[in-house]
Amino acid sequence: MPQRLPIMLFALVMAVIPFIPGMPPFWIVLLDNIGLSALVAMGLVLLTGVGGLTSFGQAAFCGFGAYTTAVLTTAYGLSPWLALPLSLIVSGLAAVVLGLITVRLSGHYLPLGTIAWGIGLFYLFSKLEFLGRNDGISGVPPLSIGSLKMIDPGTIYFAIWIAVLVSALLTMNLLDSRTGRAIRALRRGHIAAEAFGVQTPRAKLLVFIYAAVLAGLSGWLYAHFERAVNPTPFGAQAGIEYLFVAVVGGAGYVWGGVLGAAIVVILKEILQSYLPYVFHGEGQLETIVFGILLVTLLQIAPTGVWPWLMARIPLKPNRRRPDTSLTLPARPRAAETPGVLLQIDHARKQFGGVVAVNDVSFDVQTREIVALIGPNGAGKSTTFNLVTGVLTSSGGRISVLGKNINNAPPQEVVKLGVARTFQHVKLVPDMSVLENVAIGAHLRGHAGAVASMLRLDRADEAKLLAEAARQIERVGLSEQINQLAGSLSLGQQRIVEIARALCVDPMLLLLDEPAAGLRHMEKQQLAALLRQLRDGGMSVLLVEHDMGFVMDLADRIVVLDFGTKIAEGTPAAIKTNPDVIKAYLGAVA
Known part of the structure; x- marks a missing residue:
């Protein structure tokens, strides 16, 4: 109301x-x-x-x-x-x-x-x-x-x-x-x-x-x-004017469209009515003055007049927290007995003459945390993009629970229970943390556009927001739930991305440098969360440069160098592997 x-x-x-x-x-x-x-x-x-x-x-x-x-x-x-x-x-x-x-x-x-x-x-x-x-x-x-x-x-x-x-x-x-x-x-x-x-x-x-x-x-x-x-x-002139109306009012705001229409229509009428008297009817100067005034207005309010006005009105938005007692049906979990969840077999990716991923093979078992490490440019993020369908592979085979996902679109990969974060944070900065995280539950909702416009989606929407709120609480950002995502620190934004991925209710979670930008205690909390997810039946594949974080967390480590796998094993074995030491520290060291 x-x-x-x-x-x-x-x-x-x-x-x-x-x-x-x-x-x-x-x-x-x-x-x-x-x-x-x-x-x-x-x-x-x-x-x-x-x-x-x-x-x-x-x-x-x-x-x-x-x-x-x-x-x-x-x-x-x-x-x-x-x-x-x-x-x-x-x-x-x-x-x-x-x-x-x-x-x-x-x-x-x-x-x-x-x-x-x-x-x-x-x-x-x-x-x-x-x-x-x-x-x-x-x-x-x-x-x-x-x-x-x-x-x-x-x-x-x-x-x-x-x-x-x-x-x-x-x-x-x-x-x-x-x-x-x-x-x-x-x-x-x-x-x-x-x-x-x-x-x-x-x-x-x-x-x-x-x-x-x-x-x-x-x-x-x-x-x-x-x-x-x-x-x-x-x-075409009318089409350009309509776009002006939206931009002047505030292109991202519904009432900005109404306000922009009022400003442009009234301004045009005033100029057409009074400028001929000022300049004694010489030339159609109203078009020139109209353009100058609109540019001046956009200099004052670059994002539009409506958000400029709203920023100066001390109104505190009344946002209710979602009812977290509402639940969505859980995704069927992988088998309790150990087995291969993700299988990468001779995966290859070429960009012209550059081989970014060179016949890489490894797997991720159920209830396992696997770290993918290597120097910058080793092909780690490219491997992630091959698994999640962002990039098409040049060869090899990638499968989830035995199903071939080679060159499958990202929408089909996520349906299998594979969720991810990104090396460079990809949040919508002018949406709240809750709204950003709820995007992760997109496939778990069913209401379409018509139902949304007629407000027939409220039951479905309440469950999606409740799931998002639970995952935000799970990662420890309850206090920031209604803040704009763009106002958070980089480390907090990375945690928001993890919460968004958890909304998929995934079997396999791919994390691209999740600890970057986090303080020591925050890294400890993240490690505890990932162990909890593993113990609950989820597998994790992560890329990370913080070796202390990786060695304490991972069950197994795969090492890439220039797109080629050079080692695979337990953290203890990787620490003493001469090829890994050479790749990270140089042959002299």
Whole structure:
């Protein structure tokens, strides 16, 4: 209830505005335009600010929604309300077709791709005969409920802002869910997300379609607001402006989209109205001044106006701790009797002419801690990446419980109960510790995007968060559970990664330099935790440079040098092995 209170207050204020005595009709029109822009900006918040996919083509999806309802209501006499789902479906289908191509792009190719098809669709709208070419379609009927026709801006105002509020609520529900965490994890790269079962192409396509549907909804409302449709509002310039709206408001914040729409629409109107008087109508200087003001605003608030304002309002978030009495079904454990869990047989990885892993063979038994050591560049992390599917192998065979996982994608490897941490920490810094750790339980949840938006996932979500809270407590970070992951020390972030991996409920835990950045007592606590995990039936394969930590902890040690295995045995045997001493200390020593 406290989280929904601001929304209820905002809805109440927006409902009262049209009834304020002396309210100029011009301001109602302005608020209508703000609402239409806010719908598109909310989609961009999810697509660009949260999902990390930059799009300059959202105006084209507004065009799909607007033209669909215009054609259906004028040419076929369909009711605007019946045209609504069809407008959203057409926008969504267009997003599927374009998204299957676009979301596979990365870097600067992605925004360039959206500009390309945005311009192409703009010209398509202006050339098709049944869309009225450049003249467009006029005589679009108004929205109506019974005898009430929403002809004037004051009546359609309610339809627009109800759509904004409902969309904001659905978007916040989606972000506050298992699917939302998967989407938010994409912004920091796909490797960590995929290591815990997130299907990144599917997640990217989901946000692409969702943003397009919101833009289509805006287009549908625009058509019945203006009562006419032509290509002008759906060109590349409008697409760039919508992205400006999202960035100015705060690209990662739902209400930032609404605030950004208000700032940009009002600023444009003021400049267009008053600058001609100041400069006596000479030239269209409002575009220049508009750009200067936006750049100045982004200098003051680089992450957007909404987070800038929130940082200056002393509000303490009310976060309840998860109910840790709720449990998820445990993964079936490996056999109690000793046996091979992980088998690496002549694994090989070449990068061009460089052999990073050279026919390496070793295994990990059940209930065993194995350390993989060697100098920098020995191929340890590359071996980890071969096991977890991050890299494809050049030869050899890798199996888990006898099942060949050679070149299997990371999502399939983690399903077998293999979880990992990373040499370079891969957390989402602006998500809390609890949310980061809960990503590890992604495959143990089942609720999808629609259930999340409609808040039908609460039972599933409560169990996922309870599991995350238990693992955070297990690794000794209960006090930091609601802190942002980016605010923790490097050592604490590594412990958070271990908690995230434990949420998989793995049979095999791969730890890449887990003790780096930890103090002596913290290392002792970590060693105690790993022994406890081993005694509980879990196997551990770790890479570590702290030889004191390794020698006291590992049951067996495998030594690599320049990608080749040079020794394997107990810590006592490895300490006296001449090849290991030579690799670490040099032949003279």
